[in-house]
Each structure stands twice: as structure tokens, then as C-alpha cells.
Amino acid sequence: MAGPEAALRMVALLEQRHQLTHMLTLYPYDLVLYLRRAVIYTDMGYPDLAASDAFRAVRLCYEIIDEKAYYKQAFQAIRGYAVIVDAKDEPAGLPRVMRGVTLEQSSATSNDEPQPDEEPDPYKPKPFADYIADDNSDSNSVWNDESKWNNYRSRTDSNFIDDPLFPLCVKLASIARTRCHQIIALNLLLCGCLGSAYEICEDGLEDDPGNRELLQIKALVDTAGRQRLRQSGGHDDDYDPADLPDRGFARREVYPWNTFEPHRCSDASLAFLNEQLAKVAPKCEVRAVQLPVLSAQHSSECAAAPENWQLGIFAKEPIAAGEVVLREYSVLTASNRNKAEACDACGFDILSDTKNAGDKENSSVDRSISCNDCCAVYCDEECYDQALGAYRTRNFCWEDFASPDKKWGPRDANDTLYLLLATRVLTMAERQRHHPLELKEVKYLWGDFVPAATNAQGAISSNDLSPYSPEVVAMAAAGGNPPAAWSLPFDFTDHIIKPLVFMDVSGVDIYCNPVKRDAWVLNTLFAKLRGTASARKSRQDGPPDMAAVYPLWSLTNHDCDPNVTWEWGDRMVLRAKEERVKLVEGKAAGITRPGGIVAGEEILSHYCDVNLPVQLRRDWVRGTLGGTCMCQRCLHEAATEQGDRKPLAENKANPACTCSCYK
Numbered sequence: 302m303a304g305p306e307a308a309l310r311m312v313a314l315l316e317q318r319h320q321l322t323h324m325l326t327l328y329p330y331d332l333v334l335y336l337r338r339a340v341i342y343t344d345m346g347y348p349d350l351a352a353s354d355a356f357r358a359v360r361l362c363y364e365i366i367d368e369k370a371y372y373k374q375a376f377q378a379i380r381g382y383a384v385i386v387d388a389k390d391e392p393a394g395l396p397r398v399m400r401g402v403t404l405e406q407s408s409a410t411s412n413d414e415p416q417p418d419e420e421p422d423p424y425k426p427k428p429f430a431d432y433i434a435d436d437n438s439d440s441n442s443v444w445n446d447e448s449k450w451n452n453y454r455s456r457t458d459s460n461f462i463d464d465p466l467f468p469l470c471v472k473l474a475s476i477a478r479t480r481c482h483q484i485i486a487l488n489l490l491l492c493g494c495l496g497s498a499y500e501i502c503e504d505g506l507e508d509d510p511g512n513r514e515l516l517q518i519k520a521l522v523d524t525a526g527r528q529r530l531r532q533s534g535g536h537d538d539d540y541d542p543a544d545l546p547d548r549g550f551a552r553r554e555v556y557p558w559n560t561f562e563p564h565r566c567s568d569a570s571l572a573f574l575n576e577q578l579a580k581v582a583p584k585c586e587v588r589a590v591q592l593p594v595l596s597a598q599h600s601s602e603c604a605a606a607p608e609n610w611q612l613g614i615f616a617k618e619p620i621a622a623g624e625v626v627l628r629e630y631s632v633l634t635a636s637n638r639n640k641a642e643a644c645d646a647c648g649f650d651i652l653s654d655t656k657n658a659g660d661k662e663n664s665s666v667d668r669s670i671s672c673n674d675c676c677a678v679y680c681d682e683e684c685y686d687q688a689l690g691a692y693r694t695r696n697f698c699w700e701d702f703a704s705p706d707k708k709w710g711p712r713d714a715n716d717t718l719y720l721l722l723a724t725r726v727l728t729m730a731e732r733q734r735h736h737p738l739e740l741k742e743v744k745y746l747w748g749d750f751v752p753a754a755t756n757a758q759g760a761i762s763s764n765d766l767s768p769y770s771p772e773v774v775a776m777a778a779a780g781g782n783p784p785a786a787w788s789l790p791f792d793f794t795d796h797i798i799k800p801l802v803f804m805d806v807s808g809v810d811i812y813c814n815p816v817k818r819d820a821w822v823l824n825t826l827f828a829k830l831r832g833t834a835s836a837r838k839s840r841q842d843g844p845p846d847m848a849a850v851y852p853l854w855s856l857t858n859h860d861c862d863p864n865v866t867w868e869w870g871d872r873m874v875l876r877a878k879e880e881r882v883k884l885v886e887g888k889a890a891g892i893t894r895p896g897g898i899v900a901g902e903e904i905l906s907h908y909c910d911v912n913l914p915v916q917l918r919r920d921w922v923r924g925t926l927g928g929t930c931m932c933q934r935c936l937h938e939a940a941t942e943q944g945d946r947k948p949l950a951e952n953k954a955n956p957a958c959t960c961s962c963y964k
């Protein structure tokens with residue numbers, strides 16, 4: 302499907318998504334609504350969001366089956382469906398999303414089978430197949446008619462403990478659970494999260510052994526895993542499902558329904574940012590600037606890369622060499638260290654600060670204060686007050702989750718820090734009663750988003766997506782890689798499970814307020830945090846264990862000949878460099894010229910160690926810049942290294958280059 306037809310279909314899907322989201326705000330414990338929205342997301346080509354909704358639905362199934370914390374609410378919601386199914390006054394019986402699941406071999410149903418000499422139970426629901434009508438559509442069904450639906454719901458005020466529909470409700474939850482496992486596993490496969498997809502199949506098969514769809518998805522995951530192994534030069538004999546790759550990718554984009562993303566270069570945005578910047582960098586201003594769109598294919602000879610509008614910081618007046626340009630404080634920090642070592646608010650390394658050691662009034666350790674209720678420490682009263690205003694309350698510390706070593710085993714250090722930063726944003730949003738994407742620390746951050754149309758190319762989408770679909774089978778046979786344009790690293794545990802666990806242990810109702818806590822909100826946060834966070838290590842040879850986002854500092858662009866240096870302690874401090882690299886043909890590094898910044902000059906920071914040779918610098922910043930660095934120094938040094946002594950002005954678009962500079 303292409304052109305207007307595809308566009309019309311997308312409009313219809315967006316409308317359905319909108320309606321289901323609205324219904325979810327009214328009935329947040331209704332697992333069927335989550336399942337229906339999951340199917341819409343799959344249809345739109347957002348498998349990560351589909352997996353997330355199905356995961357919330359499966360949690361609601363377990364609430365009912367295992368009588369957990371939200372048992373009563375989840376039971377009330379499913380009972381509305383049971384009333385209709387039992388009365389058979391709705392011809393379609395079940396909502397479409399739950400049809401076609403049979404639990405013949407399920408342990409959940411086997412206990413329900415009557416023993417030969419047992420009295421028949423008058424309340425026992427009829428065989429499930431009886432409820433499944435031939436009608437294969439939800440159109441004209443009660444599920445789409447809100448007033449009729451509310452009428453059914455009003456009949457669910459019974460005391461559920463003695464409720465005759467109780468067995469049917471549990472049965473519906475068991476059927477939904479299998480459907481959830483199918484939807485989660487298939488969509489994780491589409492994201493490339495093979496390890497988690499495999500595990501979900503196993504979980505589902507434990508509840509519903511022999512389920513055909515789950516067995517088929519497991520076989521596809523297996524195929525994809527073996528293919529990946531072959532692609533990386535390994536042999537099938539070495540294949541072990543426990544080693545399946547689990548890092549997938551999701552679309553990094555401003556979702557079509559995201560109304561929170563500002564037009565970053567508008568007058569209103571610039572006015573707001575400049576008001577903020579004036580407090581921390583009085584000699585500077587934020588401006589819109591055209592930057593080259595970098596790609597990994599760019600070569601040094603491509604001087605004519607396409608450009609896009611972004612933001613940058615510029616000097617409004619001269620700044621002397623060595624002068625402070627910007628001094629910024631932030632509580633959007635994350636620490637993966639022992640809580641007693643660094644300030645919980647600003648991340649300052651209190652224990653290792655030896656500046657005023659022994660001085661009772663001024664040493665960092667003696668000025669620090671500890672939380673009475675947890676082991677968090679703060680530099681001083683000021684940091685504690687900042688924490689109180691931004692993310693914590695006097696008697697609630699968020700401490701349970703935020704001690705990563707307590708909860709989570711060894712894993713990628715950067716991923717842990719991004720997760721902890723995301724949870725800090727969630728706590729800020731709760732404390733300040735804002736939507737997470739509306740917080741001023743988050744709203745204007747660069748997210749490195751890719752246009753939705755680019756992401757849609759190659760996405761597998763269908764409202765009847767099944768593990769037997771030729772597209773899915775072909776995708777698995779090719780190794781289960783999502784489209785190359787999907788650039789947001791995606792992990793089932795970090796993006797879906799842990800944020801929910803975090804909210805849960807923090808006492809937040811994870812089902813309520815889906816507009817604030819949805820998976821797309823978290824993905825948008827992760828995109829922004831990945832585009833702007835800085836990390837550091839406390840031990841030279843250790844992994845990064847501290848991270849922070851300084852929203853204004855993060856607006857500075859990179860250059861391998863920067864005009865500022867930065868120091869990161871309790872604040873981020875930018876200073877004009879004392880001296881700069883002088884570009885002399887054939888001898889770029891080592892020769893210097895005086896620092897200082899003139900009015901109108903852009904403040905250029907550095908995202909890598911600028912003392913390294915050009916190739917290593919480019920390798921370092923490729924991820925952050927989205928491609929090969931094309932700053933004047935890199936172009937110059939790369940050309941010199943390759944023996945190309947042409948003056949830079951002659952470096953025009955290169956016909957041999959595979960990037961878009963020549964097209």
C-alpha cells in the first residue's frame with residue numbers, strides 16, 4: 302500500500318489510537334483496551350509500543366489470576382466483558398482481539414474440567430468455543446459503542462468474591478494472557494529483541510503448553526538467532542538460546558500524536574531559552590543555526606552535506622581567554638555508585654573532594670547532609686532544597702529503586718545511567734505534577750529524531766499480523782533485524798519492564814494516567830537523554846557511573862577545535878580556552894593560537910578528546926554526531942593524512958561519495 306491509500310489508513314489508525322487512549326484514561330484497568338491498542342500499534346508499525354501495551358495487559362491478567370494489588374479494579378473491568386459473553390446478547394461474543402485463542406492444553410483450563418462423577422457446576426461457564434462467533438470484526442460491536450458499553454459496566458458492581466461470573470472472568474484473563482504473550486513475543490521479534498522474545502514465548506508456553514502461535518514465534522526467533530550467528534561468522538552448532546542478542550531498535554521520532562514537542566527554532570522557544578540562558582551565561586544567546594546532516598558514509602571530500610536547522614549558543618559580546626562562559630546547575634543527574642559517595646541532587650563527588658579536607662566548616666564531607674530516611678547525601682542545604690523542590694518530598698526518597706547495585710545485576714553501564722536519568726525525570730514529573738515531556742529541563746532537549754516517513758519505510762505492519770505472515774518469516778530468516786532507519790536502542794527490560802517496576806515500587810499507579818506514563822513518553826525521553834547526557838567515571842579504569850543532563854550546556858555544538866573547555870563538578874562550567882589549534886597545512890596539531898571569543902562567534906564545545914588523531918576523534922564522536930565529523934579541523938587533517946593537499950575551498954561535492962552530498 303502506498304501514497305494516498307496508506308495516508309488514509311494511517312489517519313484512521315491514529316483516530317482509533319486516540320479513541321482507545323481516551324477510553325484508557327476512563328477505564329485504566331481494562332486489559333482488553335490495552336490489547337486492542339497494542340494491535341493498532343502493530344498495524345501502525347510501532348512494535349515496541351505494541352509490546353508495551355500488551356505487557357501492561359498481561360500484568361492486568363496476572364492481577365486477576367494471581368489476585369495482586371490491582372485485582373479488584375482489573376476484575377471489575379474484565380467482568381464487563383464476562384457479562385456480555387455469558388449473556389450471549391452480543392453476537393460477536395468476545396472482543397476480536399481475544400478471539401481464536403484456544404486453551405485446550407492449558408493448565409489454566411485443565412483444572413476446570415469436570416471429573417467423571419462430579420456434579421456439574423451451574424455457574425461453570427460454557428465451553429469457550431461457544432462464545433466465539435464467526436463474525437470477524439468489531440465493527441457495530443458493543444466494544445465500539447461507548448454508551449452501550451457503559452451500560453454493561455454499570456452491571457459490574459457485584460461483590461466479586463461470591464460472583465457467579467468469577468470463573469468466567471478468570472478464564473477470560475487466561476485467554477487474554479496467552480494473547481498478550483503472543484503479541485509481546487511477536488513484536489519484540491520485530492524490534493530485534495530476540496532474547497526477550499524467546500523468554501516471553503517460554504513464559505507463555507508454561508501457561509499454555511502447545512500453543513501453536515507461540516511455538517511458531519519461538520521457531521522464528523530461533524531461525525533469526527541462528528542466522529545472526531552465521532552472519533557474525535559463527536556456527537549453528539554453537540547456538541544457545543541463552544545467548545540470543547537482545548539489543549533491538551525502535552523508531553526515534555516525534556510521534557504523530559506527540560503534542561509536547563516544541564518548534565525548537567521558533568521565536569517563542571528562543572525567547573524562553575534565552576531567558577534561561579541569561580541566568581547562567583549572561584554574555585551568550587541561543588540562536589538557530591544550520592548544521593550539516595552527518596552520516597556514516599560521508600568522506601572527507603564531501604564538503605557539501607545537506608543541512609538542517611538546529612540550535613547553538615553564540616557570544617553576544619567578547620569573552621576573554623580563560624573567562625567563565627557558562628555555569629549551570631542541574632538535578633537531572635544519575636549515579637550508579639554507592640549513595641553515600643555523591644550528592645543525590647547534583648552528583649558532586651563528595652567523598653573524593655579533598656579541596657578543604659580537615660577544614661570543619663568548608664570541607665565537602667563536613668558540609669554535606671544526609672537524608673534521615675535513606676542513605677542519600679546532599680552537598681549542603683542548598684542541594685537538599687533543590688531536591689525537595691524538584692523531585693523528592695521530605696518523607697519519600699525514591700531510594701528503593703535508585704540504588705542500582707541493590708536491584709540490578711551487571712549490565713551495560715551507559716544503559717543503566719540512561720535508565721536512571723529517565724527515572725529521575727519521572728520523579729521530577731510526579732513531584733512537580735507535570736507531564737514528563739513538559740518539564741523545562743526536558744522539553745527543549747535535542748532528540749536526534751528521524752522523520753516518521755523515513756522510519757515507516759521497511760516497517761512490517763498489518764492489523765492481522767501473524768507469525769505465519771511471509772514478511773515476518775522473511776524478516777526472521779534474514780536475522781530478525783529491524784529497519785536500518787530505526788535508531789533508538791531498544792531493550793524490553795529497560796524501556797518497558799523497569800520503568801514500570803520503578804513506578805510501582807514508588808507507589809505510583811502504573812495504569813492510571815496513560816497519557817503521562819505511556820511507552821512513547823519513555824521512548825521520547827530516552828531519545829532526548831541519549832542525545833544530550835554526559836557521563837563520567839569515578840575510577841580511571843571503571844565503567845561510567847555518573848551521568849547528568851545540563852539542558853543549556855547541551856545546546857553547544859561540537860568542534861575538534863573548540864573555543865571553550867569544560868569542567869564538571871557540582872556545576873557544569875564552560876571557560877573560554879586560553880589557546881586554540883592553529884590550522885597549518887600539514888601540521889594541524891601542536892601549533893596553537895591565542896584563545897578568547899569575539900562577539901557573534903559560536904560557542905564550540907568538544908564531545909571527544911581533541912588531542913587524539915583525526916580518525917580516533919571521528920570514531921569517538923560518530924555516535925553523538927550521527928555521522929563522520931566534518932569540522933574544519935577534521936576535514937583539513939583527514940585531507941592532509943591522505944596526502945590530499947587541496948585547499949579546503951576546493952573540496953566540493955564528491956561524485957564518488959555514497960552519501961547524499963552529490964545527489
Ligand SMILES: C[S@@+](CC[C@H](N)C(=O)[O-])C[C@H]1O[C@@H](n2cnc3c(N)ncnc32)[C@H](O)[C@@H]1O
Nearest residue numbers: 592593611612747833855856857858859925926
Ligand atoms: C547535544 S546536541 C547539540 C545542540 C543541538 N544542535 C541542538 O539543537 O540542541 C548534539 C547534536 O548537535 C548536532 N551537532 C553538534 N555539533 C555538530 C557538528 N559539528 N556538525 C554537525 N552537527 C553537529 C548533531 O546533530 C548532534 O547530534
